[in-house]
Amino acid sequence: MSFWNDPLKVAADWLMGIFTGWGMPELAANILIGFLGVLILISILMVLDIFLVWVERKVVSRFQDRIGPNRVGPFGLIQPFADIIKLLIKEDTTPGGADRVVYNLAPMLSMMSVLILWAVVPIAPTILGVDINIGVLYIVAAGAIGTLSIIMAGWSSNNKFATIGAFRQVAVMISFEIPMLAMMLIPTILAGSMGTSQIIEQQSVWYFFLSPLGALVFLIAAIAELGRAPFDMAEGESELVSGYNIEYSGMKFGMFYAGELLHAFTFGGFWSIMFFGGYRFFGLEQVSPFLAIAILVFKAFLGYWLIMWVRYTLLRIRIDHMLAFNWKFLTPLAFTLIIVTAFMNALLSGTSTWLYISGMFLSNVLIAWIALEIARSYSRKEREKIQGPKPVVEAAHH
Amino acid sequence: MNPWIFVGLFFVVGLIIPVSAIVVAAILNPKKSNPIKKTTYECGIETVGESWIQFKAQYYIFALVFLIFDVETVFLFPWAIKLGQLGMFAVLEGIVFILILVAGLVYTWRKGMLEWA
Numbered sequence A: 001m002s003f004w005n006d007p008l009k010v011a012a013d014w015l016m017g018i019f020t021g022w023g024m025p026e027l028a029a030n031i032l033i034g035f036l037g038v039l040i041l042i043s044i045l046m047v048l049d050i051f052l053v054w055v056e057r058k059v060v061s062r063f064q065d066r067i068g069p070n071r072v073g074p075f076g077l078i079q080p081f082a083d084i085i086k087l088l089i090k091e092d093t094t095p096g097g098a099d100r101v102v103y104n105l106a107p108m109l110s111m112m113s114v115l116i117l118w119a120v121v122p123i124a125p126t127i128l129g130v131d132i133n134i135g136v137l138y139i140v141a142a143g144a145i146g147t148l149s150i151i152m153a154g155w156s157s158n159n160k161f162a163t164i165g166a167f168r169q170v171a172v173m174i175s176f177e178i179p180m181l182a183m184m185l186i187p188t189i190l191a192g193s194m195g196t197s198q199i200i201e202q203q204s205v206w207y208f209f210l211s212p213l214g215a216l217v218f219l220i221a222a223i224a225e226l227g228r229a230p231f232d233m234a235e236g237e238s239e240l241v242s243g244y245n246i247e248y249s250g251m252k253f254g255m256f257y258a259g260e261l262l263h264a265f266t267f268g269g270f271w272s273i274m275f276f277g278g279y280r281f282f283g284l285e286q287v288s289p290f291l292a293i294a295i296l297v298f299k300a301f302l303g304y305w306l307i308m309w310v311r312y313t314l315l316r317i318r319i320d321h322m323l324a325f326n327w328k329f330l331t332p333l334a335f336t337l338i339i340v341t342a343f344m345n346a347l348l349s350g351t352s353t354w355l356y357i358s359g360m361f362l363s364n365v366l367i368a369w370i371a372l373e374i375a376r377s378y379s380r381k382e383r384e385k386i387q388g389p390k391p392v393v394e395a396a397h398h
Numbered sequence B: 001m002n003p004w005i006f007v008g009l010f011f012v013v014g015l016i017i018p019v020s021a022i023v024v025a026a027i028l029n030p031k032k033s034n035p036i037k038k039t040t041y042e043c044g045i046e047t048v049g050e051s052w053i054q055f056k057a058q059y060y061i062f063a064l065v066f067l068i069f070d071v072e073t074v075f076l077f078p079w080a081i082k083l084g085q086l087g088m089f090a091v092l093e094g095i096v097f098i099l100i101l102v103a104g105l106v107y108t109w110r111k112g113m114l115e116w117a
Helices: A006-022 A024-061 A079-088 A099-118 A135-156 A162-190 A196-201 A210-228 A250-275 A289-314 A321-350 A353-387 B003-030 B057-081 B087-108
Strands: A122-124
Touching: A006 A099, A006 A289, A024 A079, A024 A099, A024 A250, A024 A289, A024 B003, A079 A210, A079 A250, A079 B003, A099 A135, A099 A250, A099 B003, A122 A289, A122 A321, A135 A162, A135 A196, A135 A250, A135 B057, A162 A196, A162 A210, A162 A250, A162 A289, A162 B057, A196 A250, A210 A250, A210 A289, A210 A321, A210 A353, A250 B003, A289 B057, A321 A353, A321 B057, A321 B087
Parallel strands: none
Antiparallel strands: none
8 A cells, every 4th residue: 555546544654653653542632633634635725716716817818809817927827816916915904884894704604515525525535524424415505605604794894786796696595495405316316425525536437428418417407506607697807796696805805706716616617526427537646645535626627617607698687587597497307307306317227328328318408308398388479479370471372 | 443533634734724725814914994995896886775685485495395305315214225125015015105205296296386486
């Protein structure tokens, strides 16, 4: 067992030898080692977060036909560090009528809700924060803290824009949590476990091929959960200026901003864990844990890039359309999908692998087609209500 | 060792990092506050009336619908885990359970509660 095969265990054993050598009780040594491990992981995440600021700005620039930051350092790589220095020495104003305790707590909770998500992310076969058997529910519970931080920020700012932004954001988050939670049921059904590492272990076939529609609905719901465009009603610049974080400045605003970026990246990671096999890639993950980490980060970046692509391509949707889209389309679709997945899974579980995969895949495609046809005929009816029936082509009569 | 100790450690470290960043900023930043700066931002106009406004009743309805479905989905997770071992009967039972709750959504829809009035 060398360091390159199982770095976490080797390092933990080495530290354990040192700490017990100092006469420390085993439990205290274990907790101290865990603390150091968590500190290292979260520090790496914070550095990654700084890098994400650069990635986001560079990518949005390319989508909008600009160059983006390119003055500070090579390719503008040092730009986020300059931003951090600016945030640190910027005056921090608190509105006079604000509820100070809640106001100061909100940005911290916003960042924390993202960082604690990484407790259940399996980074490599042997590197995992905690292997709890309710990993999927833990993700949702941690997301609820993020929702709470937005309510706290919006309410405590004592600002009308912030309050309205918080209302909207919470309405969107709780609405889209239903399809997201429902789509987390699909990997749970297929893997027979809620633990994130178990879900990856069971994915000899990527669940994307068993449930492509599930992956798509999960991505849409996740984008809404993140509060990103086209679902960023809480921050609608043209009407709410900045939404729930309008009164924040300096590092407190920085925490909201950095938290949002890391949240998007983390959900790219979860998307790849649930539907694209996480760190698995044709057995390459067995070669070295470091290769497994690289595979997971690559897949997470692909998911994150897709989220950015959606953000900078689509226009913002009005709040009533957004809630109607969720409750009248996405939620019924999600529950239909669960019913069909559970049924087809039980029906085809004894048959050959190819029949199983193609049956699951085709049933998903069929549901997607039916759902789109229903939506299309409904919108045609709505259009005719406003514009009158479509005029018959004249040429047919002559 | 109990795995939840690690979850607790994530909570502690996850709170220490943002707190330390904000504290460092609080030490370094200039403090030149005045009453004008501390007014509520409203595009240059002074705030009229209370900022803690009443919220639209529609949000409350959506929260109620959410509550039903959230609890339902949590109940579905144990069913989903054991589905592979329980066979077709459990699948049909679960489908009946989902359909009963979808009936609740249909009722809400027909009542017009999902419209943004």
